[in-house]
Amino acid sequence: MEVFLQQLINGLTLGSIYGLIAIGYTMVFGIIGMVNFSHGDVFMLSAFIALIFFMLIASFFGAAMIVLALIFVLVLAMFFTALWGWTIERLAYRPLRGSFRLAPLISAIGMSIFLMNFVQLVQGPRNKSTPPMLNKSITLIESATYSVQISYKQIVIIVTTAVLLAAFWYLVQKTPLGRAQRACEQDRKMAALLGVDVDRTISITFIMGAALAAVAGVMYLVLYGVVSFHDGFVPGVKAFTAAVLGGIGSLPGAVLGGLLIGLIEVMWSGYFSIDYKDVAAFCILAIVLVFMPSGILGRPEVEKV
Amino acid sequence: MTAPASTPAARERDLKAALKEAAFAALITFGLCIPIIAWGTRQNMDNVLVLDPRWDAVAWAVAIVFVGRFLVALRQQTKDKRKPMVRLLPHGTVGFFQRHSRLFSLFGLGFLVTFPIIAINLAGWSGALKWIDNFGVQILIYVMLGWGLNIVVGLAGLLDLGYVAFYAVGAYSYALLAKNFGLSFWILLPLSGILAAFWGMLLGFPVLRLRGDYLAIVTLAFGEIIRLVLINWVDFSGGYAGISGIPRPTFFGTPFNASDTGFAAKFGFEFSPLHRTIFLYYVILALALITAFVTLRLRRLPVGRAWEALREDEIACRSLGINTTNTKLTAFSIGAMFGGFAGSFFAARQGFISPESFVFMESATILAIVVLGGMGSLWGCAIAAIVMVGGTELLRELDWLKQVFGNEFDPTKYRMLLFGFAMVVIMIWKPRGLISTREPTAYLKEKKAISADMVQEGHG
């Protein structure tokens, strides 16, 4: 039981990060029907941006006010990653709007390769680790053999994710911007005819996706304290898996899928074998898709003859 | 309107607009550079991360973008009045190429067959090894993989992001069976293909009723599962360390070594490691040509037409009595079979394989070759493979750039960066690939190429 609780906490932490990345995939897919393959690398890039800002701030203020520093880093990383997201959409995807379906996918894969190697080139191929931070933890249950702990890091991650998701949910559901976005999702041509600036809406979607990926990047850095240029791929694929699992196109689905993938991974490592945790995640994805092709919260696809 | 561009006032206005564009682009570049280029991270002697400011690099980047965008904006202003299209090739080149495709095929074939001889004559016996191995064999492997995947993606319209899994199945089949049972290359080559096809069927069966991007993600997942199993099942596959000492192919029983019974001694040549490379070159050339031949044949058979019909409209196919599941499955497994052939060749050529060779990047590269080449087009695939694989290999040869940029400069570092960049640029330049027209498989009076706008890309 204690082990289960501990794994539940760990799984939720990891799952929040996947969920944040998954939103970027699911929003872009919802609005332009494209798998944004470079999203995982945008996440990795944001972790680097966060790392640099963290070190800058630490060198100016010292490591005393860690929470304030984190908030600064979060805001800066979100801003600069969003700028990258906007630029990528503008240069690599917008010219391909309305063209052949595979063209943006290949362009995105190319962008992913480009970003990965760009970061390797400008920041070097080695793992980059931050000085340890927020290392204390609270013991929740103390038993003779096992104690369930939740670390400050995990609290920060879960709370930040929850707060930002709530803000984001408000943005998409209650503002004119969100309405424009949902209209574009339903029918882009009609939305344009009714005066929605489709290009701008899509740009904003990419900006929001990248900003949330930046949150995930900061959280990843806080959680693991280390990042390298190829860290974008695996979390990226898993987040995409999460988006599909939850039902691609659905925002709550993405978060739910992220949490599930995080839990599956952590539980599998805890109870079975750590080596096969990714295999388990992918197998579950395949099984879910075969038996429930529209994901958990997705709209079922009706075959119209 | 009296030619506004010629009046000084208009010219000034144009300049202003261009400057504005350029300033905006420079500002964005500055923003992009701020964190990631402006400070480099480095572990110092105490293994603590420190920051190195690099504002000079930022200044360079901003300046280059500013000037570049300014020039492009000016060019666009004059171009708006003329033709809007960018043409890298003179008008009609592609049409000419396609009209005489038979001639070009013969010419290309002649070049490929004589390539080792040309390489030896131009680069000498010692220099030719690099050309035949790194360029000839390497590119032909990708051409073959591209042609194999072309059946799945280009003809049947099924998006497969895990093609490298079948390449891995072929390679490990050869490596394990050759090492453990001592079977020869010529027995194992078809066997690995059959095993890969079998795996294609096994994996294809549950997933082929999925459509579109779901199929893509499940194939990606399968590719990753196979790789992860190869990494983790150490007893079976050697894990990360891979399998080394894989028996090399022999010349129909005669090994390529310096011994008395070796190839050189038997045929009265002086021993050279090049013999094996040339032999391998011809093996992969033959394999690639078989792939092309079979693909061309299949396109004219009912199954090939059914693949293309499936790509166009699956529901109509079902209404015409075509068993779409079986049709997809054949495409999937035939594609996998060619991947398996290529894999077993790869293992035999390297003598060493590890899961590192079968990462997602490989699938992405092969898919990029198919799409960049123009889906369904064999010529397109071949050209794309030469451009993408050969082009990046060529960067290894650019050592002279060191004299320009100083010894710190290493062109190979930019290899994959440019590879990714080229993928984006080619897609924007030609979204339907280099050769995008479709050749009909049967005709009554004349064969007319079909423009890409008509051809569907498939939903699976």
Next chain:
Amino acid sequence: MVTASPAPLLQVEHVTMRFGGLTAVNDLSFEAHKGQITALIGPNGAGKTTVFNCITGFYKPTEGMITLTQESGDNFLLERMPDFRISWKAKVARTFQNIRLFGGMTVLENLLVAQHNPLMIASGFTFLGVLGIGGYRAREKEAIEKARFWLEKINLIHRADDPAADLPYGDQRRLEIARAMCTDPVLLCLDEPAAGLNPRESHDLNTLLLSIRKDLGTALLLIEHDMSVVMEISDHVVVLDYGTKIADGTPAEVQADQKVIAAYLGVDDEEVEAVEAEVGIT
């Protein structure tokens, strides 16, 4: 009653199709006979296309039985067969309301794809074909000849080598019919074949359909809104409204049926006469 032959070609018995809570087709029974043109009419949303989808296997009916009896006496229970076998074994072909041609393939290729199954056998299920063994080449020539026959019949022989997506709308409709005919059907189901055609094209279509019935003896089942087509060529009309059959008979009988008029004009039965008087129908 229509001239009934002993065993009807197609027998639809008590077919019901529900989508969740919606009953699209409710306890429908009708027959289609060999050598006849049966029309299925009704207002929009009456469930006509759903009936087609049940007959051709794209939907499985919730309840009921659909039997096809071939001339040889073979019986096929269509509701139990997957869609592609219905076309292949039971020999029921269909066209679609929104034309579904293989747009990127030539007109000729479209007709060759329709002959997939016989050609597949001729190519030794691909194995012999790849090796170039067996009579595939000759068989393919025959298939091309058959395609030529149909192209001449629909006046498209001059467009044989053009992509199907390039054809004008009316030609695409005819090509889709020819493609369905290339599967050698005993029953051809046409979903609104005259939709979007101009009067001349519509007239040509009538000629084509009558000639298919006369020359090849293929039975036709068609959904149509264009009453000129329905009344002119059909032998037997079935009228659906809200998924239920409201009339069944010869065109003349149906035309005079009060319920049919009510369904089309959308009024209660009592008001029909008043409305009729108003619009001048007697």
